Amino acid sequence: QIQVVASGGGLVQPGESLRLSCAASGTVSGLFGADWYRQAPGKQRERVATITSGGRISYLDSVKGRFTMSRDSAKNTVYLQMNSLKPEDTALYFCYWEDFQTGSSQWGQGTQVTVAS
Numbered sequence: 001q002i003q004v005v006a007s008g009g010g011l012v013q014p015g016e017s018l019r020l021s022c023a024a025s026g027t028v029s030g031l032f033g034a035d036w037y038r039q040a041p042g043k044q045r046e047r048v049a050t051i052t053s054g055g056r057i058s059y060l061d062s063v064k065g066r067f068t069m070s071r072d073s074a075k076n077t078v079y080l081q082m083n084s085l086k087p088e089d090t091a092l093y094f095c096y097w098e099d100f101q102t103g104s105s106q107w108g109q110g111t112q113v114t115v116a117s
Contacts, residue, residue: 002026002106004097009111012085016115020080022095022108029101034078036069038091038113048093049080053100063089085115 008020022034033053039045049069051057057069068081078095092110099105 002028002097002099002104004095004106004108006095006108006111009093009113011114013117014086014115016085017083018113020093020111022078024076024097027102027104028076029099030073031101033098035096036080037094037096040091051078087115089113090115
């Protein structure tokens with residue numbers, strides 16, 4: 001079983017940065033992929049960024065050039081560096097972890113990102 005913990009959210013002003021972390025523990029292998037999702041009040045959850053087991057990364061169009069997803073396989077952790085934050089980035093951010101060797105997957109708890117003046 002995998003446990004996934006997301007952290008790093010907070011309240012920032014427009015234009016500032018935050019780095020979210022998503023750490024997996026338990027029965028994890030080095031063959032994993034992960035996604036960052038977000039959900040704003042009254043809106044559907046949307047996928048913000050994905051990293052595949054092969055390291056390919058893709059982004060939601062609205063965050064391209066501002067957000068960067070990365071991973072540290074030794075720490076079983078993925079990150080989402082968010083720069084030039086905008087009020088419309090305000091949402092509860094979730095990570096989703098998939099282990100392709102064990103077949104397990106798990107959602108982390110959300111971490112709130114609020115961008116306001």
